[in-house]
Amino acid sequence: MPADNEVVAYGPPEWTVTPLIHGRTRDWKDVTVFEANGANYAGPVPGETRESYRVTLALIGCHAPADDFSGAMIEFDQLNSWSDAPSIIINPSSNEPDESQITNRIAASVRLEPLTLAHANINGDSLRLETGVQGSRSSQSIHFDQFSAFAIEMGQPANARTIVDTRVRPLQDLLIFSLGRSVQLTSLMLRPALENGRYCDAYLNAIQPTDDAKPTSRNSPWSYSEPSLLSVRWCPLPIDDLLRQWFELWSDLRETFVLLHAPHYAPFMYTENRFASIFQSAEAFHKRRFDSRELDPATHKKRVQDVIAAIDSSGGSQEISDWARRVLQAANYKPLWLRIDELVKSTGAVGDAILDAAPTFARAAANARTGVAHGGSSSSERPDSVARYWHGVVLSWVLRACLLLQLGVPLAEVVERVLQKAPFQHAVEQIRIAQRE
Known part of the structure; x- marks a missing residue:
């Protein structure tokens, strides 16, 4: 405790940011920490402080000089299923080996070298889809696990945030879109831009490592009960072309994908927010790929002139005429229900099946969107919470079909x-x- 005549000053904590820290773990692994930020909290005892820090990025296995990387290895929990990786067993022998030879015999029948399943050039970066095995072997035990990963060689070194935003996120969206389910980023390795740089384990908030090497779903992606639409095995395009075209499409329609996949990245959101996100994704897609105007500009202009002329000839006031002109000139956008209707019908027989089951699907979805976006009293034309949920699910299928096209x-x-x-x-x-109810 301070003496009676000692002055102790209290004030706000001192916020500090340390751009780069090099250190070692207790088992003597090199560690690099980027952007460690936090505050020093003065305690009641002179000289006593408490420190709390958060780390933006940590690397285990190297001392990186800067947030600058020339390569990345990316793993997702559903990637083995999506990549349809071939078996790691090579022509297993039907003969029973001697006990003394079992280790070498088994190891020899396992495909140890990685295989490249796909390759694409993405704006100067080299992207590969690889599969291989990881594990250990000895005379007493053998353990191998198959893995699949995306490997990226950067054309120009980039920082971790850029790699996550422009390479990791599109690939995660590709798996979510293809499989129709949530996908977790389980591992990210980064290679510092050094002459002899090697891959280091990277840790940041987006990574969700798991000890379970198996995907969340144990069913095949092509099970009847799975919502998957695309994989390396089922792809009408060469997989190399698919990867290249995916990045182009994702860049062009990023808002559409962000909104469509938001429920997968934030599964805790309320059903109202889930539906609103899917509907806004449909709006964003329609705006990019369809004409949102109800009439062509010349026809719309002519109709506005005809309405104003009718008001003037009927003796309407100048105030009414000016108001009508201002409102009508800005009213050449298709109503929401018509935009949804166009999306549904653009999917051919998929849309036919939806409209056969629910002829007013587009209007019901638009009414549900109005209720979610603007609130207010309930309307008999708006679907209840259960119906709204299923309208959102069907609309997500429509969008996935549109994006496949x-x-x-x-x-x-x-x-x-x-x-x-x-x-x-x-x-x-x-x-x-x-709709029956």
């Missing part, structure tokens, strides 16, 4: 893939029931 997949193949999926059939049946 954007990737160059023929309409007939898109229709075949969507219509045979049990989750789609179930969702359509639910909106059929909702």
